[in-house]
Amino acid sequence: MVNASLADGCLPDSQKRAIVSPLLKKPGLDAADMANYRPVSNLTFVSKVTERAVATAVNRMYTSSPTTFCRVTNQPTERGI
Numbered sequence: 001m002v003n004a005s006l007a008d009g010c011l012p013d014s015q016k017r018a019i020v021s022p023l024l025k026k027p028g029l030d031a032a033d034m035a036n037y038r039p040v041s042n043l044t045f046v047s048k049v050t051e052r053a054v055a056t057a058v059n060r061m062y063t064s065s066p067t068t069f070c071r072v073t074n075q076p077t078e079r080g081i
Contacts, residue, residue: 001015001046001050002049006053014044018041020040022039023037
């Protein structure tokens with residue numbers, strides 16, 4: 001499924017859902033005040049694996065050579081890494 005997602009360039013709809021839970025920002029804050037909560041998203045396992053695979057691929061692509069880095073940043077090769 002990860003390879004298919006990478007080839008298609010998108011995740012299936014079933015993997016685009018997350019369970020969002022409120023979490024108290026700091027212990028001791030007033031639990032009745034909604035401003036003291038932050039949302040936490042729990043993604044599916046496949047979504048997390050795909051996210052890691054994409055991050056690894058992008059990192060390898062941009063750190064593979066100074067020429068690649070210079071093309072991305074629009075700078076001459078001599079000023080690269």
